[in-house]
Amino acid sequence: MHGVRLGGRMARGLVAACAAVALVVAVGCGSDDNKSSSSGSGSSTASSGSTAASTTPAAKTPTGSPYHLAMIDDDPVQPEADLFDTAKLAVDSVNAAGGVNGRPLTIEHCSAQLNQNAAAACARKIVADTSIITTTGNFLANGAGSAPILDKGSVASLGNHPTQPEEYSCPSCFPLGYASLGGPLGEVTGLIDAAHAKNIGMLFIDVPAARAYVKLIEGAIKESGRTATFGKVIFVPPSQTNFAGVLAQFSAAKVDGIMAGIPASQIEAFLRATGQQGYDKPIGVAMSTTNFTILGKLPPAATKNLILNSAFHRTGVPLYDQIIKAQTDKGIPAGNDEAINAYLAVELFKNVAQGKPDIDRKGVIDAANALPPFDFGGLTGTIDYSKDQTFLGGAFKRLTPTVHYYKYAGDTKLEPAVQGDPAFDLFKAPS
Numbered sequence: 001m002h003g004v005r006l007g008g009r010m011a012r013g014l015v016a017a018c019a020a021v022a023l024v025v026a027v028g029c030g031s032d033d034n035k036s037s038s039s040g041s042g043s044s045t046a047s048s049g050s051t052a053a054s055t056t057p058a059a060k061t062p063t064g065s066p067y068h069l070a071m072i073d074d075d076p077v078q079p080e081a082d083l084f085d086t087a088k089l090a091v092d093s094v095n096a097a098g099g100v101n102g103r104p105l106t107i108e109h110c111s112a113q114l115n116q117n118a119a120a121a122c123a124r125k126i127v128a129d130t131s132i133i134t135t136t137g138n139f140l141a142n143g144a145g146s147a148p149i150l151d152k153g154s155v156a157s158l159g160n161h162p163t164q165p166e167e168y169s170c171p172s173c174f175p176l177g178y179a180s181l182g183g184p185l186g187e188v189t190g191l192i193d194a195a196h197a198k199n200i201g202m203l204f205i206d207v208p209a210a211r212a213y214v215k216l217i218e219g220a221i222k223e224s225g226r227t228a229t230f231g232k233v234i235f236v237p238p239s240q241t242n243f244a245g246v247l248a249q250f251s252a253a254k255v256d257g258i259m260a261g262i263p264a265s266q267i268e269a270f271l272r273a274t275g276q277q278g279y280d281k282p283i284g285v286a287m288s289t290t291n292f293t294i295l296g297k298l299p300p301a302a303t304k305n306l307i308l309n310s311a312f313h314r315t316g317v318p319l320y321d322q323i324i325k326a327q328t329d330k331g332i333p334a335g336n337d338e339a340i341n342a343y344l345a346v347e348l349f350k351n352v353a354q355g356k357p358d359i360d361r362k363g364v365i366d367a368a369n370a371l372p373p374f375d376f377g378g379l380t381g382t383i384d385y386s387k388d389q390t391f392l393g394g395a396f397k398r399l400t401p402t403v404h405y406y407k408y409a410g411d412t413k414l415e416p417a418v419q420g421d422p423a424f425d426l427f428k429a430p431s
């Protein structure tokens with residue numbers, strides 16, 4: 001079976017438009033130019049690990065008509081850390097293990113091109129193609145242009161990465177706990193909970209959504225029961241690569257921690273600057289902005305105070321190791337939260353459809369809503385779509401779980417930031 005790009009191939013190139021992702025101020029913008037279109041005979045890595053998934057006694061070659069999936073993101077206008085390639089790894093793994101109900105999976109890609117009209121066009125095209133049963137792992141800047149159309153067409157957004165309010169409240173949207181809220185807010189909560197920071201500096205890429213995000217973070221921290229002030233907030237253009245002046249401003253403001261809400265195209269330069277200047281305050285970075293490729297380039301001085309925020313519990317989790325191995329074997333940059341999310345979104349479909357060979361679009365939505373609380377082999381916290389979040393007036397009601405994890409990065413192997421359980425809840429301060 002093959003993974004096909006609905007929108008066709010375009011020349012790759014990291015563009016300044018990466019800065020325009022609405023509400024995603026800590027996005028992964030790394031890319032790999034070797035995007036294959038094969039999807040059905042690759043990695044045989046076992047990938048289940050979910051307590052909601054049924055086990056198959058013996059792997060058989062899947063037969064019959066495939067379950068046809070689709071994925072929307074902004075690649076190649078904004079390269080997305082090889083999300084589609086990682087989703088294809090999950091499809092390969094499921095097919096190598098016998099498929100779902102003995103039937104194979106295929107997956108297609110549509111580029112929203114950082115454009116609201118293109119996002120809507122992708123959604124309309126998917127709704128019109130009745131062979132497509134669901135979308136998985138959608139991550140785009142203009143989800144408000146696609147989610148309502150998919151919802152009206154009874155096409156689920158399984159494991160979507162919300163960037164706009166419509167994707168948090170959409171009845172057919174099923175996030176896996178990593179979303180625009182999780183990155184910057186996770187960085188701040190990690191600085192407070194792990195590093196005990198009280199006066200936090202915020203560094204954002206200068207887009208309108210980021211400016212709106214400051215008040216959102218302040219409100220979320222207060223409602224969670226945490227206490228912190230935000231002594232300095234700095235916005236930088238997407239083209240900025242010299243961060244010496246930025247660090248000087250943070251030092252002058254006497255902040256005792258920095259959250260770096262800038263994309264991967266800038267994060268390496270920023271961290272190098274901290275190492276060169278001997279900056280010794282903790283720095284929170286989301287694993288949506290970096291991967292082992294970036295971390296491995298940096299000298300120890302640039303990572304010794306780094307706290308990585310992740311939606312996934314990585315240490316000692318076999319499923320995490322399996323995903324990383326599958327990515328590495330295929331030459332895909334490994335370790336990015338968004339790509340892991342794409343992999344799990346395919347796994348979510350397997351969990352939803354298992355034992356229901358004749359499931360249709362509406363059946364996918366109904367079955368996802370009916371899933372008992374589950375996790376992915378300890379990689380995620382408990383996922384429960386039966387309860388809507390009331391945090392911040394229900395603005396993020398479909399976000400589940402709300403548990404994130406923090407790590408210190410002394411090198412490319414991530415270790416717990418503290419002894420014991422490294423998890424924290426975005427919506428509730430530790431007792």
